[in-house]
Structure formats: C-alpha cells, structure tokens
Amino acid sequence: MRKILIAGCEQEISSFNPQSSRYEDFDILRGKALFAAHAGADTCIRGALDVLGVRNDLELVPVYAASACSAGPLAQADFERLAGEFLTAIADAMTPDVAGVYLSLHGAMGATGERDPEGYLLQRTRAIVGPQIPIVISMDLHGLLTARMLENCDAIAVYHTYPHNDFTSTGQRAARLLEAILDRGARPVMARIIIPALVRGPELITATGLYGKVIDRAKAMETGGEALSAAVLIGNPFTDAPELGSQSLVITDNDPQQARRLALELADAFWAGHDRMLAELEDLPAAIADAATQPGPVTFTDAADAPSSGASGDSNTILAALLAASYRGRAIMPIVDAPAAARAHAAGVGARLRLSLGGTIDPVRFPPLELEVEVERLGDGEYVHEVSRLPAHAGPTAVLRHGDIRIVVISHAVFMMDRAIFLAHGLDPEQADIIVVKSPGAAMRYFTFARRNYVLDIPGATSANLKSLGHLVCPRPMFPLDDDVVFTPKPELYPSASRATP
Ligand SMILES: [Zn+2]
Numbered sequence: 001m002r003k004i005l006i007a008g009c010e011q012e013i014s015s016f017n018p019q020s021s022r023y024e025d026f027d028i029l030r031g032k033a034l035f036a037a038h039a040g041a042d043t044c045i046r047g048a049l050d051v052l053g054v055r056n057d058l059e060l061v062p063v064y065a066a067s068a069c070s071a072g073p074l075a076q077a078d079f080e081r082l083a084g085e086f087l088t089a090i091a092d093a094m095t096p097d098v099a100g101v102y103l104s105l106h107g108a109m110g111a112t113g114e115r116d117p118e119g120y121l122l123q124r125t126r127a128i129v130g131p132q133i134p135i136v137i138s139m140d141l142h143g144l145l146t147a148r149m150l151e152n153c154d155a156i157a158v159y160h161t162y163p164h165n166d167f168t169s170t171g172q173r174a175a176r177l178l179e180a181i182l183d184r185g186a187r188p189v190m191a192r193i194i195i196p197a198l199v200r201g202p203e204l205i206t207a208t209g210l211y212g213k214v215i216d217r218a219k220a221m222e223t224g225g226e227a228l229s230a231a232v233l234i235g236n237p238f239t240d241a242p243e244l245g246s247q248s249l250v251i252t253d254n255d256p257q258q259a260r261r262l263a264l265e266l267a268d269a270f271w272a273g274h275d276r277m278l279a280e281l282e283d284l285p286a287a288i289a290d291a292a293t294q295p296g297p298v299t300f301t302d303a304a305d306a307p308s309s310g311a312s313g314d315s316n317t318i319l320a321a322l323l324a325a326s327y328r329g330r331a332i333m334p335i336v337d338a339p340a341a342a343r344a345h346a347a348g349v350g351a352r353l354r355l356s357l358g359g360t361i362d363p364v365r366f367p368p369l370e371l372e373v374e375v376e377r378l379g380d381g382e383y384v385h386e387v388s389r390l391p392a393h394a395g396p397t398a399v400l401r402h403g404d405i406r407i408v409v410i411s412h413a414v415f416m417m418d419r420a421i422f423l424a425h426g427l428d429p430e431q432a433d434i435i436v437v438k439s440p441g442a443a444m445r446y447f448t449f450a451r452r453n454y455v456l457d458i459p460g461a462t463s464a465n466l467k468s469l470g471h472l473v474c475p476r477p478m479f480p481l482d483d484d485v486v487f488t489p490k491p492e493l494y495p496s497a498s499r500a501t502p
Pocket residue numbers: 140141142164
C-alpha cells in the first residue's frame with residue numbers, strides 16, 4: 001500500500017529574548033504516540049489524519065513531531081540535535097512505497113546559527129525523499145516563508161484566522177493538497193510576493209479587521225476553484241531574519257499566470273491597508289492613574305512580555321510602576337523568576353522576606369526590583385491550561401503578597417493566555433482590580449468580565465512598539481521601522497522551472 005509520511009517541527013521565537021531555548025524544551029512524539037496525541041487534539045496533524053486516515057488505499061506513517069513553547073532562539077547545537085533526529089526519522093521511514101510527505105511546521109523558528117530552520121529541514125527532507133515525492137506543508141500565518149522552503153516543497157496550506165482557530169481545518173486543507181497531487185495529478189505552481197510591512201494591532205483580528213477582509217478573498221480563491229491554496233502571511237515581527245516581512249502566496253494547478261495575478265491582487269489589497277495595521281499603545285502611569293479611579297477588574301495587557309510570542313516572561317515593569325504610584329488596589333500578575341521561586345520554597349508559607357523580583361533573564365529591559373513580600377502559597381507548577389486543556393509545566397511556583405498586590409512567581413515560562421495561571425494558584429481574577437495579562441490577545445477573549453483593557457507601551461522582547469526592538473537582520477526599508485516605504489511588487493514563481501512556462 002502507498003504510504004504517507006507525517007512529521008512536524010514547530011516553535012515560534014523572538015530574536016529579542018536573550019535566553020536561548022533548548023532541546024529539552026521540546027515535546028517529542030514518535031510512532032503510535034504521535035497519532036494518539038493528535039487524534040483528539042485541535043492541530044494541523046489531526047486535520048491531516050481526519051482527511052487521509054479514512055482512505056483504505058493509503059497507510060499513514062507517524063514519523064516524528066517536535067513542538068515547544070515560544071521562546072528565545074534555539075541554541076545551535078540543540079537545533080542540530082533536533083534536526084538530526086527529525087531527518088534520521090524521515091530517512092528510516094523512507095521505503096519504495098512512500099507516495100507523499102506531510103509536514104506540520106510553524107515557520108517562525110530560529111536557531112542561533114541557522115536563521116531558516118524550516119528551510120533547512122525541507123531542503124534536507126527533499127534530499128532524502130528525492131524530487132518526485134510530493135511534500136506538502138502547513139504553516140502559521142505568522143511564519144516566515146523563505147525561498148528555500150518554497151524551492152523544497154510542492155504545496156502549502158496557511159492558517160486563515162487570527163486569533164488562530166483553524167488548526168484542524170488547515171491540516172485538512174494541506175491533506176487535500178496532497179490528494180490533489182496524488183489523485184488528480186495536480187501540478188502546483190506557487191507565486192509569492194514579498195510585502196515590506198510588519199503589522200500588529202486590532203485590524204489583524206480576522207473576524208473583524210482589515211486583514212480579515214484580505215483573507216476572505218484568499219479563502220474565496222480556494223473555495224471558488226481559482227486557486228489550490230491562497231494566503232497572506234504577516235510573519236512574526238519578533239523573528240529578525242533575512243526574509244522577515246509580510247507576503248502573499250497563491251498556488252494554482254499549473255497556471256503560473258493565474259497564480260501571479262491572484263498573488264498580486266492579495267498583495268495590493270493588503271498593502272492598501274497596511275498603515276492602519278498598527279497597535280495603539282497606552283502610557284503605563286496614565287493607565288494606573290485611570291484604573292485607580294474606577295471599579296475593577298481591568299486588564300493590563302503586557303504583550304511586550306508574552307511568552308506565547310517568545311518573550312522571557314520576567315518583566316517587572318508593571319509591578320515597579322504600581323509601587324512607584326503607591327497603588328492601593330488589588331492587583332494580580334504572573335512573573336517568571338526561578339531564583340525567587342526557590343527562595344520562597346526555602347522560606348516556606350507564611351514567611352516574610354525581602355527579595356529581588358524580575359529581570360533574571362532580561363536584566364537590561366527589566367532591572368531587578370527589591371521588595372518585601374509574604375509567601376502565601378507554594379506549588380509545583382503542574383496544572384492544565386484553561387482553553388487548550390494542555391498541561392503547563394511551570395516548575396516550582398509561589399504566590400507572593402506585597403500589600404494587596406499578589407505575584408504568581410513561576411520558574412519556567414509557559415503560555416499565559418487564559419485564567420489558568422491564576423486559578424491554579426488560588427487567585428480569582430474576578431476579585432482583582434488590575435489583572436496583568438502577558439499575551440497580546442488574551443484579555444479580550446478570556447477575561448471578558450473585565451471593564452476595560454489597557455494595552456501598554458512598555459519594554460519587552462515582543463513589544464508591539466516594533467521600532468523599540470532593534471531589528472538588525474530583516475530587509476530594509478520596512479514599515480513601520482522606516483519612513484516612506486515604497487512597495488514594488490515582484491512576483492516570484494516556484495518551482496523555478498515554471499518561470500520558463502509561458
Ligand atoms: Zn501564530
């Protein structure tokens with residue numbers, strides 16, 4: 001029976017997080033455990049299994065899947081170990097009856113010595129499976145699609161939603177691309193156009209914003225049969241890499257002119273609204289003063305220090321400002337600080353001590369802050385995220401109290417999108433006046449009881465104030481890093497041979 005190899009490698013990084021991520025940060029699944037983990041989950045691999053798993057003429061082979069929480073760039077030796085395992089698993093699974101390969105990628109990985117990890121994995125996978133076996137991938141719209149990736153795969157399905165809620169359906173679309181090639185002999189031609197813009201802010205919410213209108217047209221190209229696949233990727237502005245930027249991508253069945261024309265249409269539509277796709281950020285002292293005059297709870301969005309976007313999670317900026325303002329309300333906030341958690345565990349519940357909080361990873365942005373605290377509660381950091389139902393491994397944790405401010409200190413960065421980090425530590429967000437949420441979009445989705453959300457202009461490795469980050473590698477000029485950026489569309493076609501096709 002013909003076999004389809006299924007594998008994945010996913011992480012999103014911020015180049016501006018000074019702490020490297022490590023091999024040990026990855027959850028790695030092989031064999032039956034890989035399919036078992038994804039069968040009931042909301043993931044791209046699950047979507048591919050939904051479509052391909054019901055066929056009795058294909059055997060699906062679970063090869064290797066690695067995924068990690070967003071973080072700083074992956075240490076090079078650790079990337080090489082991970083890539084070595086991935087590629088060895090592909091080579092070991094390669095037999096004469098393999099008919100296709102599906103890879104679930106993110107697109108915004110980065111290693112300290114390899115700025116295009118997904119391109120490397122695809123190039124090496126292509127070398128192993130040879131030129132004839134179709135390779136189809138799925139990607140996050142925050143991914144950085146590179147020329148090397150385009151040269152080494154046959155077709156791509158990209159998320160259509162932000163905040164993301166189409167993991168499974170994107171995997172299904174990727175699987176249908178593979179079916180089009182295998183069953184109908186489709187010959188995908190990919191056109192992409194690089195757009196010199198990094199975007200943030202509410203207009204990116206696809207259900208309501210300008211970006212969603214452009215994506216709607218891409219979806220219509222797919223459902224109406226104009227294209228096999230269509231997307232507008234916005235990249236991850238925190239992954240500072242040579243091909244960072246936004247881009248349109250359209251894949252047709254052997255029709256390069258149509259692919260080029262539709263990619264131009266999407267790129268032009270996106271560029272027309274790009275200068276409205278900026279975050280509106282508020283001044284922190286003004287937000288504290290405003291919050292103090294009204295009943296809570298309100299949320300303080302600290303997207304600049306969002307572990308889900310790759311930040312270090314050790315920002316104490318809001319804490320320092322609350323102390324400076326002599327804020328008297330009830331505030332709750334998380335912080336990554338392994339030494340402080342260890343000291344709290346050594347001191348025990350009920351102990352009062354003076355310790356340093358924050359800046360253990362990024363002391364340049366977050367000077368460590370000394371304060372008196374009482375240890376209210378200790379924990380092991382093992383709990384379940386509220387929305388994804390996936391386990392969190394936060395390491396030793398402590399709830400520290402300073403006046404009416406309660407700080408959930410954790411040892412390892414975890415996603416901080418929903419209420420779980422508070423509820424798991426005995427804190428009810430609805431009873432707080434200020435809730436610090438270290439995620440760009442979570443306050444609006446999971447803290448809907450809050451009376452107001454302040455999105456703050458404060459430092460961090462994932463600040464929406466993109467000019468504050470210090471990009472060194474990405475192409476310039478780039479909106480909004482530079483003024484008066486001009487967009488001159490230059491369609492690129494893949495595979496390269498199709499460039500000669502009339
Ligand atoms: Zn994303």
